[in-house]
Amino acid sequence: MAADKSVQEKIRDYLKGKIPAARDLELTDWVHSPGGWSHEIHIFYGNWHENGRTMRLGFCLRKDPGVGLLRELSSLREHYDVLKALEATPAPTPKAYWYEEDPSLLGGPFFVMEKIEGDVPNPWSRAGKQFYAEAAKRGKLPKSFIEALASLHNLDWKAAGLHFLGVPRPGNDFALREIAKWERLIDESARKPEPVLTELLMWLKANAPVAQRLAFVHGAYRTGNLIVNNDAIAAIIDWELQVIGDPMYDVAYVLSDLNRESSPLLSCLVERDFFIDYYQQLTGLTIDFEVCRYYDILYMMRSTAFWLSASGLFADGRNKDLRLARTTYSVPVVLDMAAKALGF
Amino acid sequence: MLFAYDREKRDRSQLEMTRLSLYAAWASGGAQIGRPEPREDGQVIEMIPAKQLIAEVVSSLRNVIAPAVTEPFQKSQAYMAAVVLEFVARQVDERADIAKEKQAALHALFHDLMRLPEAKSLGAPNAETEAALCELIERLYQNRQAMGEEAFGIANRRIRQALRQLLDQELKIAGKAED
Secondary structure: OOOOHHHHHHHHHHHHHHOOOOEEEEEEEEEEEOOOOOOEEEEEEEEEEEOOEEEEEEEEEEEOOOOOOOOOOOOHHHHHHHHHHHOOOOOOOOOEEEEEOOHHHHOOOEEEEEOOOOEOOOOOOHHHHHHHHHHHHHOHHHHHHHHHHHHHHHOOOOOOOHHHHOOOOOOOHHHHHHHHHHHHHHHHHOOOOOHHHHHHHHHHHHOOOOOOOOEEEOOOOOOOOEEEEOOEEEEEOOOOOOEEEOOHHHHHHHHOHHHOOOOOOEOOOEOHHHHHHHHHHHHOOOOOHHHHHHHHHHHHHHHHHHHHHHHHHHHOOOOOOHHHHHHHHHHHHHHHHHHHHOOO | OOOHHHHHHHOHHHHHHHHHHHHHHHHHOOOOOOOOOOOOOOOOOOOOOHHHHHHHHHHHHHHHHHHHOOOHHHHHHHHHHHHHHHHHHHHOOOOOHHHHHHHHHHHHHHHHHHHOHHHHHHOOOOOOOHHHHHHHHHHHHHOHHHHOHHHHHHHHHHHHHHHHHHHHHHHOOOOOOOO
8 A cells, every 4th residue: 555645755855854965865665564553654665876876775664643552552762762772782673763753744753764674474364374384394484583582582681771661670570560551551441341351450460470580571572573584583573562571471472372373383483392492592591381371361461451452442433443343352252261261 | 440431431421422423424424324222221332332333344445445446346346335234234233132141140149249158258249230340359359368268269269150151241242152
Protein backbone atom coordinates (compact mmCIF):
# COMPACT_ATOMS: atom_id res chain seq x y z
CA MET A 1 0.00 0.00 0.00
CA ALA A 2 1.55 3.33 -1.00
CA ALA A 3 1.78 5.99 1.66
CA ASP A 4 -0.19 9.18 1.30
CA LYS A 5 1.68 11.48 -1.10
CA SER A 6 1.77 14.41 1.26
CA VAL A 7 3.33 12.17 3.92
CA GLN A 8 5.99 11.09 1.43
CA GLU A 9 6.76 14.70 0.58
CA LYS A 10 6.97 15.66 4.24
CA ILE A 11 9.38 12.82 4.93
CA ARG A 12 11.48 13.72 1.90
CA ASP A 13 11.72 17.32 3.09
CA TYR A 14 12.65 16.09 6.54
CA LEU A 15 15.41 13.82 5.18
CA LYS A 16 16.77 16.66 3.03
CA GLY A 17 17.33 18.57 6.25
CA LYS A 18 19.04 15.57 7.83
CA ILE A 19 21.26 14.74 4.83
CA PRO A 20 22.23 18.22 3.59
CA ALA A 21 24.84 16.87 1.16
CA ALA A 22 22.13 14.89 -0.70
CA ARG A 23 21.26 16.23 -4.15
CA ASP A 24 18.10 15.21 -6.08
CA LEU A 25 16.80 13.16 -3.13
CA GLU A 26 13.98 10.85 -4.19
CA LEU A 27 12.15 8.32 -2.04
CA THR A 28 11.07 5.11 -3.75
CA ASP A 29 9.72 1.60 -3.07
CA TRP A 30 7.27 2.77 -0.41
CA VAL A 31 5.61 0.20 1.75
CA HIS A 32 3.17 1.16 4.51
CA SER A 33 3.53 -2.06 6.48
CA PRO A 34 0.36 -3.54 7.96
CA GLY A 35 2.48 -5.20 10.66
CA GLY A 36 2.49 -2.51 13.30
CA TRP A 37 -0.33 -2.50 15.84
CA SER A 38 1.12 0.16 18.09
CA HIS A 39 3.00 2.28 15.56
CA GLU A 40 2.71 3.03 11.87
CA ILE A 41 5.60 1.53 9.91
CA HIS A 42 6.79 3.05 6.62
CA ILE A 43 9.62 1.41 4.67
CA PHE A 44 11.28 3.11 1.71
CA TYR A 45 14.56 3.79 -0.07
CA GLY A 46 16.30 7.14 -0.32
CA ASN A 47 18.09 7.73 -3.64
CA TRP A 48 20.35 10.73 -4.08
CA HIS A 49 23.61 12.08 -5.49
CA GLU A 50 26.43 13.05 -3.20
CA ASN A 51 29.86 14.24 -4.30
CA GLY A 52 29.36 12.77 -7.74
CA ARG A 53 28.26 9.38 -6.41
CA THR A 54 24.85 7.76 -6.64
CA MET A 55 23.57 6.79 -3.19
CA ARG A 56 20.75 4.42 -2.20
CA LEU A 57 19.85 3.66 1.38
CA GLY A 58 16.88 1.85 2.93
CA PHE A 59 14.96 3.48 5.76
CA CYS A 60 12.27 2.38 8.18
CA LEU A 61 10.13 5.03 9.85
CA ARG A 62 7.98 4.29 12.89
CA LYS A 63 5.36 6.82 13.83
CA ASP A 64 3.00 7.18 16.78
CA PRO A 65 -0.50 7.14 15.27
CA GLY A 66 -2.05 8.52 18.46
CA VAL A 67 -4.47 5.63 18.97
CA GLY A 68 -2.30 2.54 18.57
CA LEU A 69 -2.27 -0.55 20.74
CA LEU A 70 -0.16 -0.34 23.93
CA ARG A 71 0.41 3.35 23.31
CA GLU A 72 1.04 4.12 26.98
CA LEU A 73 3.41 1.17 27.36
CA SER A 74 5.32 1.48 24.14
CA SER A 75 7.33 4.68 23.97
CA LEU A 76 8.89 5.55 20.64
CA ARG A 77 11.54 7.56 22.46
CA GLU A 78 12.48 4.51 24.52
CA HIS A 79 12.48 2.36 21.38
CA TYR A 80 14.93 4.79 19.76
CA ASP A 81 17.12 5.04 22.88
CA VAL A 82 17.31 1.23 23.15
CA LEU A 83 18.40 0.88 19.53
CA LYS A 84 21.02 3.60 20.06
CA ALA A 85 22.33 1.83 23.18
CA LEU A 86 22.47 -1.51 21.36
CA GLU A 87 24.51 -0.18 18.42
CA ALA A 88 27.77 -0.79 20.28
CA THR A 89 26.82 -4.31 21.39
CA PRO A 90 26.87 -7.67 19.55
CA ALA A 91 23.04 -7.77 19.51
CA PRO A 92 21.82 -7.68 15.88
CA THR A 93 19.70 -4.54 15.61
CA PRO A 94 19.04 -1.77 13.09
CA LYS A 95 20.90 1.53 13.43
CA ALA A 96 18.70 4.31 14.75
CA TYR A 97 19.15 7.56 12.83
CA TRP A 98 16.86 10.34 14.07
CA TYR A 99 14.06 10.79 16.60
CA GLU A 100 11.52 13.61 16.33
CA GLU A 101 9.09 14.63 19.04
CA ASP A 102 7.58 17.55 17.10
CA PRO A 103 4.04 16.53 16.02
CA SER A 104 3.91 19.34 13.45
CA LEU A 105 6.21 17.35 11.14
CA LEU A 106 4.12 14.21 10.60
CA GLY A 107 1.27 14.55 13.05
CA GLY A 108 2.98 12.62 15.86
CA PRO A 109 6.38 11.64 17.20
CA PHE A 110 8.43 9.37 14.94
CA PHE A 111 11.89 8.02 14.41
CA VAL A 112 13.88 6.84 11.42
CA MET A 113 16.14 3.81 11.45
CA GLU A 114 18.06 1.64 9.06
CA LYS A 115 16.09 -0.75 6.90
CA ILE A 116 17.66 -4.15 7.40
CA GLU A 117 17.60 -6.29 4.27
CA GLY A 118 15.75 -9.56 4.72
CA ASP A 119 12.29 -10.92 5.40
CA VAL A 120 10.07 -11.41 8.40
CA PRO A 121 8.13 -14.56 7.50
CA ASN A 122 4.87 -14.62 9.41
CA PRO A 123 4.92 -17.75 11.58
CA TRP A 124 1.10 -17.83 11.68
CA SER A 125 0.75 -18.10 7.91
CA ARG A 126 1.01 -21.37 5.99
CA ALA A 127 3.90 -20.02 3.90
CA GLY A 128 5.70 -18.77 7.02
CA LYS A 129 5.30 -22.09 8.81
CA GLN A 130 6.67 -23.88 5.78
CA PHE A 131 9.61 -21.47 5.56
CA TYR A 132 10.58 -22.03 9.21
CA ALA A 133 10.06 -25.81 8.99
CA GLU A 134 12.41 -26.01 6.00
CA ALA A 135 14.92 -23.68 7.69
CA ALA A 136 14.79 -25.93 10.75
CA LYS A 137 15.90 -28.87 8.59
CA ARG A 138 18.84 -26.87 7.21
CA GLY A 139 19.87 -26.11 10.79
CA LYS A 140 21.56 -22.71 10.38
CA LEU A 141 18.62 -20.46 11.30
CA PRO A 142 17.68 -22.27 14.57
CA LYS A 143 21.28 -21.85 15.71
CA SER A 144 21.25 -18.17 14.78
CA PHE A 145 17.90 -17.76 16.62
CA ILE A 146 19.47 -19.03 19.86
CA GLU A 147 22.70 -17.07 19.38
CA ALA A 148 20.79 -13.81 18.90
CA LEU A 149 18.82 -14.42 22.10
CA ALA A 150 22.01 -15.27 23.99
CA SER A 151 23.60 -12.08 22.68
CA LEU A 152 20.91 -10.12 24.50
CA HIS A 153 21.14 -12.07 27.74
CA ASN A 154 24.93 -11.98 27.79
CA LEU A 155 25.33 -8.30 27.10
CA ASP A 156 26.53 -5.95 29.82
CA TRP A 157 23.41 -3.80 30.08
CA LYS A 158 24.99 -1.45 32.60
CA ALA A 159 27.92 -0.74 30.28
CA ALA A 160 25.46 -0.30 27.39
CA GLY A 161 23.65 2.36 29.42
CA LEU A 162 20.33 0.49 29.45
CA HIS A 163 19.59 1.15 33.12
CA PHE A 164 17.16 3.90 32.01
CA LEU A 165 14.71 1.03 31.45
CA GLY A 166 14.45 0.66 35.24
CA VAL A 167 16.26 -1.89 37.35
CA PRO A 168 14.26 -4.28 39.58
CA ARG A 169 15.37 -4.88 43.15
CA PRO A 170 16.75 -8.32 44.03
CA GLY A 171 14.22 -11.08 44.72
CA ASN A 172 10.82 -11.23 43.04
CA ASP A 173 10.59 -7.52 42.24
CA PHE A 174 10.92 -8.11 38.48
CA ALA A 175 7.82 -10.33 38.27
CA LEU A 176 5.83 -7.99 40.52
CA ARG A 177 6.81 -4.99 38.37
CA GLU A 178 5.68 -6.78 35.23
CA ILE A 179 2.36 -7.70 36.83
CA ALA A 180 1.85 -4.12 38.00
CA LYS A 181 2.59 -2.76 34.52
CA TRP A 182 0.02 -4.98 32.83
CA GLU A 183 -2.51 -4.56 35.61
CA ARG A 184 -2.43 -0.81 34.96
CA LEU A 185 -3.33 -1.46 31.33
CA ILE A 186 -6.12 -3.81 32.41
CA ASP A 187 -7.48 -1.18 34.78
CA GLU A 188 -7.54 1.34 31.96
CA SER A 189 -9.04 -1.02 29.41
CA ALA A 190 -11.47 -3.49 30.98
CA ARG A 191 -15.06 -2.67 30.08
CA LYS A 192 -16.55 -5.22 32.43
CA PRO A 193 -15.49 -7.21 35.50
CA GLU A 194 -13.26 -10.16 34.64
CA PRO A 195 -13.22 -12.44 37.71
CA VAL A 196 -11.08 -15.10 35.99
CA LEU A 197 -8.50 -12.41 35.31
CA THR A 198 -8.69 -11.26 38.94
CA GLU A 199 -7.95 -14.81 40.11
CA LEU A 200 -5.09 -15.01 37.63
CA LEU A 201 -3.59 -11.71 38.83
CA MET A 202 -3.87 -12.68 42.48
CA TRP A 203 -2.26 -16.08 41.81
CA LEU A 204 0.59 -14.42 39.91
CA LYS A 205 1.24 -11.97 42.75
CA ALA A 206 1.17 -14.75 45.34
CA ASN A 207 3.64 -16.90 43.40
CA ALA A 208 6.11 -14.38 41.92
CA PRO A 209 9.49 -16.11 41.47
CA VAL A 210 12.94 -14.82 42.36
CA ALA A 211 14.98 -13.77 39.30
CA GLN A 212 18.04 -15.96 38.74
CA ARG A 213 19.98 -12.92 37.54
CA LEU A 214 19.15 -9.66 35.84
CA ALA A 215 19.67 -9.41 32.10
CA PHE A 216 18.51 -7.34 29.16
CA VAL A 217 15.26 -9.00 28.11
CA HIS A 218 13.46 -8.44 24.78
CA GLY A 219 10.01 -9.27 26.12
CA ALA A 220 8.62 -10.78 22.90
CA TYR A 221 11.42 -12.87 21.42
CA ARG A 222 9.96 -15.11 18.71
CA THR A 223 9.90 -15.64 14.98
CA GLY A 224 7.87 -12.82 13.49
CA ASN A 225 9.87 -10.30 15.49
CA LEU A 226 13.13 -11.21 13.76
CA ILE A 227 14.45 -10.23 10.33
CA VAL A 228 15.84 -13.24 8.52
CA ASN A 229 18.44 -13.01 5.77
CA ASN A 230 20.44 -15.82 4.25
CA ASP A 231 19.28 -18.28 6.92
CA ALA A 232 20.45 -16.10 9.79
CA ILE A 233 18.91 -13.54 12.15
CA ALA A 234 19.82 -10.23 10.52
CA ALA A 235 18.09 -8.13 13.18
CA ILE A 236 15.90 -8.36 16.26
CA ILE A 237 13.01 -5.94 15.89
CA ASP A 238 9.83 -4.85 17.70
CA TRP A 239 11.57 -3.17 20.60
CA GLU A 240 8.46 -2.28 22.55
CA LEU A 241 8.41 -4.50 25.63
CA GLN A 242 12.08 -4.74 26.60
CA VAL A 243 13.05 -4.65 30.27
CA ILE A 244 15.89 -5.33 32.61
CA GLY A 245 14.72 -8.54 34.20
CA ASP A 246 14.82 -12.29 34.49
CA PRO A 247 16.23 -13.92 31.32
CA MET A 248 13.82 -16.79 31.97
CA TYR A 249 11.11 -14.34 30.88
CA ASP A 250 12.41 -14.56 27.29
CA VAL A 251 13.18 -18.27 27.61
CA ALA A 252 9.60 -18.93 28.72
CA TYR A 253 8.32 -17.06 25.67
CA VAL A 254 10.43 -19.25 23.41
CA LEU A 255 9.26 -22.41 25.20
CA SER A 256 5.62 -21.31 25.21
CA ASP A 257 2.92 -23.08 23.24
CA LEU A 258 1.53 -19.58 22.61
CA ASN A 259 4.21 -19.06 19.95
CA ARG A 260 4.11 -22.26 17.94
CA GLU A 261 0.45 -23.12 17.42
CA SER A 262 0.45 -26.68 16.06
CA SER A 263 4.15 -26.81 15.20
CA PRO A 264 6.28 -29.24 17.22
CA LEU A 265 9.13 -26.72 16.92
CA LEU A 266 9.63 -23.85 19.38
CA SER A 267 8.67 -20.62 17.65
CA CYS A 268 7.93 -22.91 14.65
CA LEU A 269 11.72 -23.16 14.15
CA VAL A 270 13.78 -24.78 16.90
CA GLU A 271 13.89 -28.29 18.36
CA ARG A 272 13.18 -28.00 22.09
CA ASP A 273 16.14 -30.09 23.25
CA PHE A 274 18.54 -28.25 20.97
CA PHE A 275 17.29 -24.90 22.24
CA ILE A 276 17.74 -25.92 25.87
CA ASP A 277 21.25 -27.32 25.40
CA TYR A 278 22.62 -24.60 23.14
CA TYR A 279 21.08 -21.71 25.10
CA GLN A 280 22.50 -23.03 28.37
CA GLN A 281 25.88 -23.53 26.73
CA LEU A 282 25.96 -19.98 25.33
CA THR A 283 24.72 -18.20 28.46
CA GLY A 284 25.93 -20.37 31.32
CA LEU A 285 22.41 -20.16 32.71
CA THR A 286 20.36 -23.16 33.85
CA ILE A 287 16.83 -23.06 32.51
CA ASP A 288 14.39 -23.21 35.42
CA PHE A 289 11.31 -24.89 34.00
CA GLU A 290 9.10 -24.10 37.00
CA VAL A 291 9.90 -20.41 36.65
CA CYS A 292 9.29 -20.65 32.89
CA ARG A 293 5.90 -22.21 33.57
CA TYR A 294 5.11 -19.25 35.85
CA TYR A 295 6.13 -16.74 33.17
CA ASP A 296 4.09 -18.64 30.60
CA ILE A 297 1.04 -18.03 32.77
CA LEU A 298 2.09 -14.40 33.20
CA TYR A 299 2.18 -14.13 29.38
CA MET A 300 -1.42 -15.32 29.32
CA MET A 301 -2.30 -12.43 31.63
CA ARG A 302 -0.28 -10.10 29.41
CA SER A 303 -2.08 -11.36 26.30
CA THR A 304 -5.40 -10.76 28.02
CA ALA A 305 -4.28 -7.20 28.78
CA PHE A 306 -3.33 -6.72 25.10
CA TRP A 307 -6.69 -7.94 23.88
CA LEU A 308 -8.67 -5.95 26.42
CA SER A 309 -6.78 -2.84 25.41
CA ALA A 310 -7.21 -3.53 21.70
CA SER A 311 -10.91 -4.34 21.85
CA GLY A 312 -11.45 -1.37 24.17
CA LEU A 313 -9.91 1.02 21.63
CA PHE A 314 -12.26 -0.37 19.01
CA ALA A 315 -15.34 -0.47 21.22
CA ASP A 316 -14.84 3.16 22.21
CA GLY A 317 -14.59 4.17 18.56
CA ARG A 318 -11.01 5.44 18.95
CA ASN A 319 -9.58 3.01 16.42
CA LYS A 320 -11.50 1.53 13.46
CA ASP A 321 -9.01 -1.23 12.62
CA LEU A 322 -11.06 -4.45 12.42
CA ARG A 323 -8.07 -6.43 13.68
CA LEU A 324 -8.74 -4.83 17.05
CA ALA A 325 -12.41 -5.86 16.94
CA ARG A 326 -11.40 -9.48 16.47
CA THR A 327 -9.49 -9.43 19.76
CA THR A 328 -12.67 -9.18 21.84
CA TYR A 329 -13.10 -12.91 21.12
CA SER A 330 -9.52 -13.68 22.13
CA VAL A 331 -10.04 -12.64 25.76
CA PRO A 332 -12.03 -15.70 26.93
CA VAL A 333 -9.81 -18.02 24.87
CA VAL A 334 -6.58 -16.90 26.52
CA LEU A 335 -8.25 -16.83 29.95
CA ASP A 336 -9.33 -20.40 29.29
CA MET A 337 -5.68 -21.33 28.65
CA ALA A 338 -4.68 -19.65 31.91
CA ALA A 339 -7.47 -21.34 33.85
CA LYS A 340 -6.40 -24.74 32.53
CA ALA A 341 -2.77 -23.97 33.43
CA LEU A 342 -3.93 -23.18 36.97
CA GLY A 343 -5.96 -26.37 37.10
CA PHE A 344 -9.54 -25.23 36.59
CA MET B 1 -8.39 -3.50 41.66
CA LEU B 2 -10.28 -0.68 40.01
CA PHE B 3 -11.76 -1.30 36.62
CA ALA B 4 -12.51 1.08 33.81
CA TYR B 5 -16.14 -0.03 33.99
CA ASP B 6 -16.45 1.99 37.20
CA ARG B 7 -15.51 5.07 35.25
CA GLU B 8 -17.71 3.93 32.39
CA LYS B 9 -20.65 3.72 34.78
CA ARG B 10 -20.07 7.33 35.81
CA ASP B 11 -19.67 8.44 32.22
CA ARG B 12 -22.42 6.29 30.83
CA SER B 13 -24.44 9.19 29.47
CA GLN B 14 -21.39 10.58 27.71
CA LEU B 15 -20.60 7.18 26.26
CA GLU B 16 -24.17 6.77 25.12
CA MET B 17 -23.90 10.09 23.30
CA THR B 18 -20.74 8.90 21.58
CA ARG B 19 -22.41 5.66 20.56
CA LEU B 20 -25.43 7.52 19.25
CA SER B 21 -23.27 9.80 17.15
CA LEU B 22 -21.33 6.79 15.85
CA TYR B 23 -24.51 5.04 14.82
CA ALA B 24 -25.75 8.22 13.20
CA ALA B 25 -22.55 8.34 11.16
CA TRP B 26 -22.95 4.71 10.11
CA ALA B 27 -26.56 5.21 9.27
CA SER B 28 -25.70 8.07 6.93
CA GLY B 29 -23.66 5.59 4.87
CA GLY B 30 -26.68 3.48 3.91
CA ALA B 31 -29.64 1.66 5.39
CA GLN B 32 -29.92 2.29 9.11
CA ILE B 33 -28.70 -0.22 11.62
CA GLY B 34 -30.37 0.28 14.95
CA ARG B 35 -28.21 0.84 17.99
CA PRO B 36 -27.98 -2.06 20.44
CA GLU B 37 -31.01 -2.65 22.58
CA PRO B 38 -30.33 -1.83 26.24
CA ARG B 39 -30.36 -4.97 28.35
CA GLU B 40 -33.35 -5.46 30.59
CA ASP B 41 -31.23 -6.36 33.62
CA GLY B 42 -29.20 -3.19 33.16
CA GLN B 43 -25.88 -5.07 33.26
CA VAL B 44 -22.90 -3.91 31.27
CA ILE B 45 -22.87 -5.54 27.82
CA GLU B 46 -20.39 -8.40 27.88
CA MET B 47 -18.38 -8.24 24.67
CA ILE B 48 -18.54 -5.63 21.94
CA PRO B 49 -22.23 -5.78 20.94
CA ALA B 50 -22.96 -7.76 17.78
CA LYS B 51 -24.77 -4.88 16.10
CA GLN B 52 -21.88 -2.51 16.74
CA LEU B 53 -19.45 -5.03 15.24
CA ILE B 54 -21.63 -5.58 12.18
CA ALA B 55 -21.97 -1.83 11.69
CA GLU B 56 -18.20 -1.42 11.82
CA VAL B 57 -17.66 -4.24 9.31
CA VAL B 58 -20.24 -2.62 7.02
CA SER B 59 -18.46 0.70 7.38
CA SER B 60 -15.10 -0.88 6.58
CA LEU B 61 -16.49 -2.73 3.55
CA ARG B 62 -18.15 0.41 2.21
CA ASN B 63 -15.53 3.03 3.05
CA VAL B 64 -12.20 1.20 3.16
CA ILE B 65 -12.32 -2.09 1.24
CA ALA B 66 -14.69 -1.51 -1.69
CA PRO B 67 -13.14 1.82 -2.81
CA ALA B 68 -9.71 0.16 -2.90
CA VAL B 69 -10.87 -2.73 -5.10
CA THR B 70 -10.35 -2.06 -8.80
CA GLU B 71 -11.94 -5.14 -10.39
CA PRO B 72 -15.63 -4.25 -11.07
CA PHE B 73 -17.11 -7.62 -10.07
CA GLN B 74 -15.13 -7.87 -6.83
CA LYS B 75 -15.94 -4.23 -6.06
CA SER B 76 -19.66 -4.88 -6.45
CA GLN B 77 -19.33 -7.96 -4.23
CA ALA B 78 -17.77 -5.86 -1.45
CA TYR B 79 -20.56 -3.27 -1.63
CA MET B 80 -23.20 -6.02 -1.76
CA ALA B 81 -21.66 -7.73 1.27
CA ALA B 82 -22.16 -4.45 3.14
CA VAL B 83 -25.79 -4.27 2.10
CA VAL B 84 -26.49 -7.90 3.04
CA LEU B 85 -24.81 -7.44 6.42
CA GLU B 86 -27.09 -4.49 7.12
CA PHE B 87 -30.06 -6.79 6.67
CA VAL B 88 -28.41 -9.48 8.79
CA ALA B 89 -27.97 -6.94 11.59
CA ARG B 90 -31.75 -6.62 11.78
CA GLN B 91 -32.04 -10.37 12.30
CA VAL B 92 -29.52 -10.47 15.13
CA ASP B 93 -30.32 -10.42 18.82
CA GLU B 94 -27.78 -10.67 21.64
CA ARG B 95 -27.98 -14.05 23.36
CA ALA B 96 -29.86 -13.97 26.64
CA ASP B 97 -28.95 -17.49 27.81
CA ILE B 98 -25.35 -16.60 28.61
CA ALA B 99 -26.19 -13.85 31.09
CA LYS B 100 -28.80 -16.15 32.66
CA GLU B 101 -26.35 -19.05 33.09
CA LYS B 102 -23.71 -16.75 34.50
CA GLN B 103 -26.17 -15.31 36.98
CA ALA B 104 -27.11 -18.84 38.10
CA ALA B 105 -23.43 -19.73 38.59
CA LEU B 106 -22.83 -16.59 40.64
CA HIS B 107 -25.93 -17.19 42.76
CA ALA B 108 -24.89 -20.78 43.53
CA LEU B 109 -21.36 -19.67 44.38
CA PHE B 110 -22.35 -16.94 46.80
CA HIS B 111 -24.99 -19.22 48.33
CA ASP B 112 -22.38 -21.95 48.91
CA LEU B 113 -19.74 -19.58 50.24
CA MET B 114 -22.13 -18.16 52.83
CA ARG B 115 -22.56 -21.70 54.14
CA LEU B 116 -18.87 -22.57 54.14
CA PRO B 117 -17.44 -22.06 57.64
CA GLU B 118 -14.02 -21.57 56.05
CA ALA B 119 -15.29 -18.61 54.03
CA LYS B 120 -17.21 -16.82 56.78
CA SER B 121 -14.42 -14.30 57.38
CA LEU B 122 -14.71 -13.06 53.82
CA GLY B 123 -18.00 -11.35 54.58
CA ALA B 124 -21.15 -11.23 52.51
CA PRO B 125 -21.10 -9.68 49.04
CA ASN B 126 -23.35 -6.68 48.48
CA ALA B 127 -24.55 -8.09 45.17
CA GLU B 128 -24.35 -11.33 43.22
CA THR B 129 -22.36 -9.85 40.37
CA GLU B 130 -19.04 -10.48 38.65
CA ALA B 131 -17.74 -7.24 40.14
CA ALA B 132 -18.56 -8.54 43.62
CA LEU B 133 -16.80 -11.79 42.77
CA CYS B 134 -13.66 -9.86 41.74
CA GLU B 135 -13.67 -8.13 45.14
CA LEU B 136 -14.23 -11.42 46.92
CA ILE B 137 -11.25 -13.04 45.16
CA GLU B 138 -9.04 -10.13 46.18
CA ARG B 139 -10.24 -10.39 49.78
CA LEU B 140 -9.61 -14.12 49.80
CA TYR B 141 -5.95 -13.68 48.81
CA GLN B 142 -5.50 -10.76 51.21
CA ASN B 143 -6.88 -12.85 54.10
CA ARG B 144 -5.00 -16.00 53.10
CA GLN B 145 -2.58 -15.94 56.00
CA ALA B 146 -5.28 -15.27 58.59
CA MET B 147 -7.56 -17.95 57.16
CA GLY B 148 -4.90 -20.61 56.90
CA GLU B 149 -4.01 -22.68 53.83
CA GLU B 150 -6.73 -25.29 54.30
CA ALA B 151 -9.60 -22.79 54.52
CA PHE B 152 -8.09 -20.75 51.70
CA GLY B 153 -7.87 -23.86 49.54
CA ILE B 154 -11.49 -24.86 50.15
CA ALA B 155 -12.85 -21.41 49.32
CA ASN B 156 -10.48 -21.00 46.35
CA ARG B 157 -11.54 -24.35 44.85
CA ARG B 158 -15.23 -23.41 45.07
CA ILE B 159 -14.55 -20.03 43.49
CA ARG B 160 -12.51 -21.59 40.70
CA GLN B 161 -15.38 -23.99 40.02
CA ALA B 162 -17.65 -20.99 39.49
CA LEU B 163 -15.00 -19.22 37.40
CA ARG B 164 -14.90 -22.23 35.10
CA GLN B 165 -18.67 -22.04 34.70
CA LEU B 166 -18.51 -18.32 33.88
CA LEU B 167 -15.70 -18.86 31.40
CA ASP B 168 -17.55 -21.69 29.66
CA GLN B 169 -20.43 -19.31 29.05
CA GLU B 170 -18.15 -16.75 27.39
CA LEU B 171 -16.52 -19.48 25.32
CA LYS B 172 -19.91 -20.23 23.76
CA ILE B 173 -19.35 -17.05 21.72
CA ALA B 174 -15.58 -16.92 21.58
CA GLY B 175 -15.20 -19.93 19.35
CA LYS B 176 -15.36 -23.04 21.47
CA ALA B 177 -18.07 -25.36 20.21
CA GLU B 178 -21.16 -25.63 22.37
CA ASP B 179 -22.08 -29.01 23.78
